[in-house]
Amino acid sequence: GYEGSGRTFTRMVVDWMPEPKQVVMMRYPVRYAPGDPLEEWLYKTLVLKPHLPDIEKVGKEPEYTWFKPEDLAVDKPLLRQLYSILVEAHYRNEPNDLAMMIDAPHYEVHALLVDGKPLAVAETAYDSCAMPYESRMLVDLLSQYVGRLACIEPGARIVRIAVHPQFKRRGYGSKLLAAALLIQRKMVGFLPVTAPTPHNIQSFFTVLAKALEELDVEHHVIEKYGLVIGVSGRWFHVRYHTPDQTSSGSFTIVDEAAAIGPARLRRIIRYSRRLLVATTVHGYEGSGRTFTRMVVDLPS
Secondary structure (H helix, E strand, O other): OOOOHHHHHHHHHHHHOOOOOOOOOOOOOOOOOOOOHHHHHHHHHOOOOOOOOOOOOOOOOOEEEEEOHHHHHOOHHHHHHHHHHHHHHOOOOOHHHHHHHHHOOOEEEEEEEEOOEEEEEEEEEEEOOOOOHHHOOHHHHHHHHHOOOOOOOOEEEEEEEEEOHHHOOOOHHHHHHHHHHHHHHHOOEEEEEEOOOHHHHHHHHHHHHHHHHHOOOOEEEEEEOOEEEEEEEOOEEEEEEOOOOOOOOOOEEEOOHHHHOHHHHHHHHHOOOOEEEOOOOOOOOOHHHHHHHHHHHOOO
16 A cells, blocks of 8 residues: 555564465556556655665674754655665554654654664654644643643654664664663753843854854754744754743743743743743842842742
């Protein structure tokens, strides 16, 4: 079928069914005529016919690496090999699965490589309550049990994982998971930054981007309407949120907090595990001085 589930299912059934058994297969296709060019185009475009990498043996320890969607979008041969391993292993595959791998900004693909060829593949999705509704899963599942939005420590969930069929049950899937978990533990994660307006934090993002450049850390600046609203890299996502937005991250930064006010700050504290608050104490209006005394009384 177009989703490839029959091919995987057939292998499963052959292994499960007791002996003696008889396998009968229809050779003449029902949906398309033999050699129909449309069918060939469909399978090639959506990578539904696996093209597994040719790996004769694993002579040394596989190399771990990971890819962002933009990496795979420009490397079609690699994308085809990675996706083929998933198609070969999983019961149901849809065109949406391929689209998510090359277009979803919260997706990452982890792999073990042998001589540059994928041996094992795992898809992960970044998940937190600060993500858009359509990109969340774990948060919303937990929220159904607690009756409100469950803000959890941001992390990654495993979407799919597969190993080259010739090298299954040799521990490579476990090795890939262990490597991916180590990367996630090193990751700073999602850092929300809030202030009365995006104009208040332009200097913050300027200093952050300059520091990353001096440290030679790969990153890109996110702009909207001529203002910087975020800086993102492989290990971190720093993004501006309005004070009224519920955001949760491994660390939350609040600038010009006096202009936000104690009520909003209390709300932010409820959804943040660690908080850095900055404000001007000796401002012309004196609000920072009063605000500082209020902040000391807020819960720790």
